Amino acid sequence: MTADSLREYLGALESCGDLHRIDEPVSWNLEASAVTLLLNEADGDVPLFEDVDTARLVGDPYRGSQRRPWDRIALGLGLPRDLSYEEYYESVIDRLKDPIEPRIVSHDDAPCKRRIQTGEDVDLLDYPWPYIHAGDGGRYSNLHTLIAPDPDSEWVDWSYHRSMIHDSETSSVLLLAGEQTPNLYYYKYERRDEPMPVAIAVGVEPAVQYTSVMWIPTGRNEAEYAGGLKREPVDLVPCETNELMVPASAELVIEGEILPNERRDEGPFGDYFGYMHGPRRSMPLFRVTGITSREDPIIPFCVEGTGVGETENATSSMEVGCVGPDATLGLRTAGFDVQCIAPWKSTPRTVYVISTETTDPSYLHDMANFIFTTWGMLHVDFFVFVDADVDPLDQRAVIEALALHADPDADFHQFGVETMPKVPLNIYQTPTEKGDIQTGTSKAKTAKAYIDATSAGDADPDDRFRDDSADIDRRYRARRILERAGVETGDLPFAETEADR
Amino acid sequence: MTALRDHLDWLRETDTTVDVTEPVHWDGTVEAVAAEATRHGCPVVRFTETSGIARLVSGVYGGPDQFFSDDRDPWDRIAGALGHPPDGSYVDLIDRLARWEPASIDERPDAEPDATRCDGADLYDLGLPTTREGVPLVSLGVIAAEVDGETTWAPIAGRGRRSTELRLSVPRPFAEWCPPRTDVSVLLGVSAPVLIAALQAWTQGQPTPDAPALAAGLSDLQLATIDGRTVPAEAEVRVDGRLSGIDPKDAGRTAAWEIGQETTTVAVETTGIATREQPTIPFAPFDRPLADDVHLACLVEAAKLFRRVKNYWGVSPVRWIQIPVEGRLGLCIVSSEILYAGFEWQLANTLFSFSDLFDKVLVVDEQADPTDLARALDDMWVKAHPANDWVFSESHASSAAAPEYRDEDAGSRLYINATWDPRWDEEYIAPRVTMETAFSESVLASLADRWDELGLDEAVRPDRLDGDD
Numbered sequence: 001m002t003a004d005s006l007r008e009y010l011g012a013l014e015s016c017g018d019l020h021r022i023d024e025p026v027s028w029n030l031e032a033s034a035v036t037l038l039l040n041e042a043d044g045d046v047p048l049f050e051d052v053d054t055a056r057l058v059g060d061p062y063r064g065s066q067r068r069p070w071d072r073i074a075l076g077l078g079l080p081r082d083l084s085y086e087e088y089y090e091s092v093i094d095r096l097k098d099p100i101e102p103r104i105v106s107h108d109d110a111p112c113k114r115r116i117q118t119g120e121d122v123d124l125l126d127y128p129w130p131y132i133h134a135g136d137g138g139r140y141s142n143l144h145t146l147i148a149p150d151p152d153s154e155w156v157d158w159s160y161h162r163s164m165i166h167d168s169e170t171s172s173v174l175l176l177a178g179e180q181t182p183n184l185y186y187y188k189y190e191r192r193d194e195p196m197p198v199a200i201a202v203g204v205e206p207a208v209q210y211t212s213v214m215w216i217p218t219g220r221n222e223a224e225y226a227g228g229l230k231r232e233p234v235d236l237v238p239c240e241t242n243e244l245m246v247p248a249s250a251e252l253v254i255e256g257e258i259l260p261n262e263r264r265d266e267g268p269f270g271d272y273f274g275y276m277h278g279p280r281r282s283m284p285l286f287r288v289t290g291i292t293s294r295e296d297p298i299i300p301f302c303v304e305g306t307g308v309g310e311t312e313n314a315t316s317s318m319e320v321g322c323v324g325p326d327a328t329l330g331l332r333t334a335g336f337d338v339q340c341i342a343p344w345k346s347t348p349r350t351v352y353v354i355s356t357e358t359t360d361p362s363y364l365h366d367m368a369n370f371i372f373t374t375w376g377m378l379h380v381d382f383f384v385f386v387d388a389d390v391d392p393l394d395q396r397a398v399i400e401a402l403a404l405h406a407d408p409d410a411d412f413h414q415f416g417v418e419t420m421p422k423v424p425l426n427i428y429q430t431p432t433e434k435g436d437i438q439t440g441t442s443k444a445k446t447a448k449a450y451i452d453a454t455s456a457g458d459a460d461p462d463d464r465f466r467d468d469s470a471d472i473d474r475r476y477r478a479r480r481i482l483e484r485a486g487v488e489t490g491d492l493p494f495a496e497t498e499a500d501r
Numbered sequence: 502m503t504a505l506r507d508h509l510d511w512l513r514e515t516d517t518t519v520d521v522t523e524p525v526h527w528d529g530t531v532e533a534v535a536a537e538a539t540r541h542g543c544p545v546v547r548f549t550e551t552s553g554i555a556r557l558v559s560g561v562y563g564g565p566d567q568f569f570s571d572d573r574d575p576w577d578r579i580a581g582a583l584g585h586p587p588d589g590s591y592v593d594l595i596d597r598l599a600r601w602e603p604a605s606i607d608e609r610p611d612a613e614p615d616a617t618r619c620d621g622a623d624l625y626d627l628g629l630p631t632t633r634e635g636v637p638l639v640s641l642g643v644i645a646a647e648v649d650g651e652t653t654w655a656p657i658a659g660r661g662r663r664s665t666e667l668r669l670s671v672p673r674p675f676a677e678w679c680p681p682r683t684d685v686s687v688l689l690g691v692s693a694p695v696l697i698a699a700l701q702a703w704t705q706g707q708p709t710p711d712a713p714a715l716a717a718g719l720s721d722l723q724l725a726t727i728d729g730r731t732v733p734a735e736a737e738v739r740v741d742g743r744l745s746g747i748d749p750k751d752a753g754r755t756a757a758w759e760i761g762q763e764t765t766t767v768a769v770e771t772t773g774i775a776t777r778e779q780p781t782i783p784f785a786p787f788d789r790p791l792a793d794d795v796h797l798a799c800l801v802e803a804a805k806l807f808r809r810v811k812n813y814w815g816v817s818p819v820r821w822i823q824i825p826v827e828g829r830l831g832l833c834i835v836s837s838e839i840l841y842a843g844f845e846w847q848l849a850n851t852l853f854s855f856s857d858l859f860d861k862v863l864v865v866d867e868q869a870d871p872t873d874l875a876r877a878l879d880d881m882w883v884k885a886h887p888a889n890d891w892v893f894s895e896s897h898a899s900s901a902a903a904p905e906y907r908d909e910d911a912g913s914r915l916y917i918n919a920t921w922d923p924r925w926d927e928e929y930i931a932p933r934v935t936m937e938t939a940f941s942e943s944v945l946a947s948l949a950d951r952w953d954e955l956g957l958d959e960a961v962r963p964d965r966l967d968g969d970d
Binding site for chain 1: 546890
């Protein structure tokens with residue numbers, strides 16, 4: 001069954017033996033994140049800190065294993081945890097293709113309204129926002145849903161922009177022009193000198209969190225997609241201090257507005273690249289007007305920067321489990337023939353791998369061009385195209401394809417040298433190149449590239465490494481023999497999927 | 502000395518073997534099972550029910566890819582087979598292989614070969630793995646030949662043609678070194694030093710017949726003499742015979758060591774077979790990811806390059822070199838101090854000069870961990886500027902042997918510079934997020950103090966970690 005709340009999801013984790021409750025007092029000041037980082041690196045249980053001042057914290061609740069990053073995402077959707085990645089992808093895609101309208105509930109039926117602070121009662125510092133890495137610019141909320149409306153339509157965007165707490169009623173929000181909510185702010189609200197009403201829903205139910213991470217097309221009702229993922233309506237309830245509707249199941253909702261032409265420091269921060277990027281920069285100011293919450297709320301957070309290499313965290317697992325299927329659906333909807341698009345598991349957000357039957361060079365160029373000018377514009381630097389029979393989540397197979405099929409002469413395609421926009425979170429630009437421009441992107445432009453690692457251009461594409469149907473049948477029989485010999489099925493990653501091909 | 506039997510015992514003790522006890526000796530099934538096991542990082546597979554005299558075993562010099570396991574490295578089994586200390590590092594391993602220190606074998610006592618004659622046995626009786634058509638396959642062995650009192654060992658890959666004929670691919674320089682109708686021994690089930698020495702002697706650009714001495718330099722080798730030929734005494738199976746023909750036409754690439762080599766197919770007319778009691782023959786499935794021969798070839802080539810560049814400029818900025826088995830010889834990674842701006846260009850192109858196998862080099866900082874391929878590649882994606890640090894040569898470079906894409910002789914090469922620019926101010930350099938950099942010593946000390954209180958032993962799920970972690 002799909003989890004209706006973060007609490008229900010944590011209960012499901014506990015039922016699976018994957019939750020570690022820590023009843024002893026733990027400090028929000030680096031201690032909770034140190035424990036979480038340790039458990040991320042060890043592929044251990046998800047830590048729930050039961051006693052952190054006035055609330056509870058949970059570290060990287062959606063983190064999966066690097067072998068199967070989607071497993072806990074699947075748990076939140078009530079999907080079996082033993083699905084192959086293809087089965088998982090197609091299940092999520094089916095759900096996204098069948099949105100369900102949200103349901104409006106009363107205050108009394110909204111768990112997030114158990115405690116309400118408005119006006120002078122508001123105090124952000126009443127909550128144990130974690131200080132995640134030594135060297136961070138401040139304490140952060142970084143695993144939440146930021147809700148912001150388009151001033152010119154009914155559209156409301158759900159997104160995932162982190163927020164650095166400054167004092168009892170303000171924080172700065174990382175808004176990088178080029179993404180949906182930042183564009184609303186920089187090019188509509190700020191140009192009109194109007195504040196942007198915002199709600200930050202913290203500790204939302206899994207389907208809402210997943211939707212916030214996905215790139216839902218502009219103008220679509222994100223709550224409907226969350227309902228589709230959940231297979232039942234998401235409950236929404238009105239805010240206390242603005243007109244926004246927020247997920248009623250949230251642990252805590254911060255209401256407020258992002259002010260025009262007001263900036264505060266943001267960062268440095270240990271970011272998803274795996275490095276502590278800098279320098280400190282100016283980002284829009286969020287002023288809090290109200291806070292509502294459950295009793296004894298649970299605040300989730302992500303130890304960013306740990307989802308690289310062999311370690312997973314919530315961000316890297318959600319990249320695979322949420323963005324992957326969503327992007328696959330997006331490309332198919334745009335008319336591209338893709339088997340699967342998946343992030344490079346060791347490097348979230350910077351590089352994606354796409355398996356496709358159609359390997360015509362102009363087709364690949366058009367697909368790369370489409371992605372780089374839409375959702376892949378800011379964060380993604382590379383796309384790697386592989387044959388349809390290569391599993392994009394199998395890094396060994398992709399490295400082999402890169403090494404053996406990507407010709408430096410013909411298969412590496414760069415879109416210029418200093419042509420394209422980039423987030424300033426990167427580590428390959430100098431502080432001077434990044435600058436501190438008003439709209440958040442780097443001052444200097446950069447390049448993006450796609451790599452054709454399909455076998456289409458090979459000297460003899462019919463040569464090695466191709467399995468015919470008889471090979472596939474033999475491989476299937478071989479696996480059964482290994483299983484009968486005592487090899488754990490878990491040691492045969494993606495075996496069922498390969499047999500199906 | 503780690504003979505194959507000792508190595509198999511070690512593998513059993515370290516719980517890295519499984520036994521296939523059902524009969525699987527038809528329709529190429531043994532090879533298919535081995536290929537599937539190696540592809541998926543499975544344990545070593547011993548086939549105990551075979552059709553012939555010998556038991557078969559796959560994966561003895563193989564291992565999982567680096568993405569698959571965080572407590573095992575691809576080269577662990579080879580390191581174990583060389584008697585490398587369990588806590589020995591990758592750098593120590595390639596450094597040892599890079600030494601190329603032949604040891605004299607003249608004074609070594611002549612041992613009795615462990616294999617004894619099996620009268621009347623032919624190639625089919627051995628129970629070698631077969632193709633789907635039933636053709637016996639030979640891999641992970643060496644051919645021994647003696648010319649003018651000097652014995653050499655060379656790598657082989659091939660198949661049985663009749664019950665008394667083997668057709669073997671060998672390095673062309675070896676075939677040219679051997680006169681026609683030379684008496685030879687084909688040795689299967691030999692130790693890692695023997696296989697490695699044969700590769701070093703004949704596939705590293707400067708052919709030498711010195712393989713037995715190179716093997717002796719790697720380990721305390723027991724040697725025997727058969728008809729004047731020096732052979733490793735511990736070989737599980739020895740097929741004696743005579744070169745009966747040479748076919749310069751390449752019979753098709755089958756083993757990783759053949760990539761980039763000029764090879765010749767020789768026919769060996771067999772005259773006798775000797776085996777140890779209950780012999781075991783290791784084999785590698787041909788042309789499959791992560792197969793043993795790919796592991797051996799990657800390690801030997803990396804060691805060669807390490808040897809060549811180690812003191813090339815009078816100093817030793819290179820910390821390690823890896824030809825990751827995951828890239829099947831088509832990619833080289835080098836970790837080095839960048840001595841000055843542009844050194845990365847010099848380094849990458851030096852490696853291109855010393856190896857014909859790959860046309861892509863990734864340069865990473867000297868702090869990069871050779872056991873963390875995921876992190877090295879992460880640096881490739883996030884630390885290298887997508888345009889400025891992905892550097893393509895002009896298109897007249899010689900084509901590399903491992904990649905699949907080029908028929909013509911020339912093309913571009915690529916190196917990726919994922920190192921910090923030595924011209925950058927220190928403040929530009931972003932520190933990594935690690936336990937050590939993200940938390941102060943006092944936080945870490947407190948965590949250690951509170952370990953039991955927080956129940957962390959239970960939470961780290963020891964079943965997911967190896968003991969030392």
